[in-house]
Amino acid sequence: MSKQVFPFNVGFDCGNGLVKLKVSGHGHDFEYIRFPSYFVDVTKCHNDHQGKSRVTYITAPENNKYAKSLENKVWVCGNDAAVLDVRDQVFDNRSDGKVKLSLPLFLSAVAQLPLARKHWEFRLVASIHDAEVFADQMKANLEGKHLANINGQLTTVVIHVVKIFDEGYIFKPVGKGNTTLLDIGNGTTIITRFDSEGNVIYRSIPYKFGVQHLYKKIYDHTTLRAIGLDRDLDLIRRGVESPDNEKIFYGVGKGAINITSAYKESLKDWSTVYLKEPIAEVDKFQLQGDRVVVVGGGACLPFLSKNFEKKGYIFNAQAPFMNVKKLHEYACNSLSAETVEA
Structure with a gap:
């Protein structure tokens, strides 16, 4: 009988300016991960860039067309990318930038967690500015079993996308x-x-x-x-x-x-x-x-x-952090109302 794997719960706010991530599970409740939404492909000069956000993407899920395009790519994100002269940014692709960069930014966020693992499995809840238009493609780009070199070791990252909300809807x-x-x-x-x-x-x-x-x-x-x-x-x-x-x-x-x-x-x-x-x-x-x-x-x-x-x-x-806090609560099946009084 195969051993049952219980996923970590994650709230993922892939913002135009900042990525926010909240992860818990297996006895851990990590602090918020937060970094600028910058991305740089350093495949051609990867030996020069050894930042903590560095990811070498190896194998994509068979049915994930976007992830397939990342195979054999090396990138850095956040502050590691900010020091470089040329960088992509979610803001620069305001309509669909969150869709295109959500997977690289998420994997670089995983690289910054204070725990290294050879296998991660996530229940992910995210948000986007127009879920009716972009949620399905964002889910398709994120979901599946990804193999990458993270923190210097081969790492399997399995992502189950539970739901993608319109930004603000989950505040309640x-x-x-x-x-x-x-x-x-x-x-x-x-x-x-x-x-x-x-x-x-x-x-x-x-x-x-x-x-x-x-x-x-x-x-x-x-x-x-x-x-x-x-x-x-x-x-x-x-x-x-x-x-x-x-x-x-x-x-x-x-x-x-x-x-x-x-x-x-x-x-x-x-x-x-x-x-x-x-x-x-x-x-x-x-x-x-x-x-x-x-x-x-x-x-x-x-x-x-x-x-x-x-x-x-x-x-x-x-x-x-209010948005990512509520996304994480939903992933944990513990979404609570926010009591607001003037």
């Missing part, structure tokens, strides 16, 4: 009255409205903008242009995500440049150009008595979060 907030969820992601912004029992009663068409557009405005600011052609969007992202005493720096150490003024000016312009319409929409629901909850990477942007507080919006430091 409950409380007195309705809740409007404003999800400001890296490449899209989505509004979802729930009744008091957590049922979806409204879903906006995804606004095709996000935090990445703010980074691009900072990149084009005169302060950054003065740095020269070699300025780096990833260094801008790191500075915004890690302010120092309410100051934003480009780079680290003695050579770091204070770009706080450039950030504030770009934030004001970005908010006026992009956020005005979705903010007006959620304010309309707030006037009807809804609580407004802000999630996604845009929820905690320096200085913007204070404006959200003044408007009575609700958010917390875990806002960027």
